[in-house]
Amino acid sequence: MHKKSTYNIPFQTIPSVQEALRQKRISCEQLLTDYLSQIEKTRHLNAYVEVFATEALQKAKSIDEKLKSNQPLGKLYGVVLSIKDNISYEGHQLSAGSKILQGYQALFSATAIRRLLDEDAIIIGRTNCDEFGMGSSNENSFYGAVKNGFDESLISGGSSGGAAVSVQTGTCLAALGTDTGGSVRQPAAFCGLYGFKPAYGRVSRHGLVAYGSSFDQLGIIAHTPEVIGDLMQIIAGPDEYDATCLQTPPPDYHTPPKNAHWKVAYFDGILDHQGMHPEIKTAFSDYLEDLAVKGHEVTRVPFEYLDYLIPTYYILTTAEASTNLSRYDGIRYGFRAGQVDNLEETYTKTRTEGFGQEVKRRILLGTYVLSAGYYDAYFAQAQKSRRLIQDKLYAILAENDFLILPVTANYPRKIGTNPSPVEEYLSDIFTVLANLTGVPALSFPIDNKKGKKVISLQLLALKERENTLFQWFTPSH
Secondary structure, eight states: OOOOOOOOOOOSSHHHHHHHHHTTSSOHHHHHHHHHHHHHHTGGGOOEEEEOHHHHHHHHHHHHHHHHTTOOOOTTTTOEEEEETTBOOTTSBOOTTOGGGTTOBOSSOOHHHHHHHHTTOEEEEEEOOSGGGOOSSSOSOTTOOOBOSSOTTBBOOSSSHHHHHHHHTTSSSEEEEEOSSSTTHHHHHHTTOEEEEOOTTSBOOTTBOOSSTTTOOEEEEESSHHHHHHHHHHHBSOOTTOTTSOOSOOOOTTOOOSOSOOEEEEETTGGGOTTOOHHHHHHHHHHHHHHHHTTOEEEEEOOTTGGGHHHHHHHHHHHHHHHHGGGOSSSSSSOOOSSOSSHHHHHHHHHHHHSOHHHHHHHHHHHHHHSTTTIIIIIHHHHHHHHHHHHHHHHHHHHOSEEEEESOSSOOOBTTOOOOHHHHHHTTTTTHHHHHHTOOEEEEEEOOSSSOOOEEEEEEOOGGGTTHHHHTTSSOO
């Protein structure tokens, strides 16, 4: 069904890269050159909107010089990363996949970027994404759709589709993306990778282009959970520039599990969910049975709010988006429409020409639910619904180590098939829960006994037990 392309993936973990550099099996410059060559070979997939070739090579050469002279190096030397085009990197362009930010250059680096650079990581380029992170297919980008490396006729997932494909095709070791309602986990799933959305506030949002401020979280896509854990050790933690950051120190993401047996919950009725592909249903059911055989306690739990997840999520995120995106007016930065006669016309023409269709749709919906006549009926009710959903999930996770869910109900669809907005929104039904409640979630590929890895599941845990998501992969599962 899905033809899987093969790509040369030279390294999948940070220790393997650094060992090769120390033993001089490869130089950092050669490593970088190989990645750049792979970017050229896969340019038709449209994963990158800009490649920082010159400066990345210079950084690689400086690392080689330090290795030769035994100078001290950061923890991430030799680690090559891509960053989503909505994360600020000082002195580099930033457009969030939108025409309205054309020509804008970031004035500062996001806290996560700064912490990575301080440890000698190399940033190779910025990746394509749905405009302002709004989309589940990476077809809403001003730069065009990102094609899936498994099958170029399929979507890569969104909104971090470029980030996922950049890792999938071996153009970098790992990628930074953002997850507002599944935007890291879903494309990672469609590309056969691991995708992590940390607990809300675990990683500073300083330097991220805001979509839904109470939902957005910087996340990581990689071939292995070990790489994600290594990077989280660097970027997680309090930040004076973000008041929503958790003030407790981040956990140790490499702590071995105390035992190999876990309590795992799944929602009652989820296996009969309307629209779930039979192969995904079977793969999920087989995985649950396998867990029970291995001695884990697998429990079916009631969750009466499943049908409320999407309405609650989209009412609240569009409301926040309508506020956050009001700053793009053509006056201070980015694109400005020409041939205008007055200020109001400048605003109107700039936003009409600068924003794409999906962004306009969500701004209008958000403005509507915040309007005086409908605030109580929609926005206030959605806030109450969010609290009920959160309380219910916390109660489930208080009794269980994890909640396990599919990432999506279906395989990636064909590019250009244009489902209705409602159909597209419903595709996020299993991923928005983690963002609505602020809990961490890690998606991972499974083999459905046919050699395909386009089926993925996700684990959710309480904020305080975020590191257990990584312990899950220490024993054999």
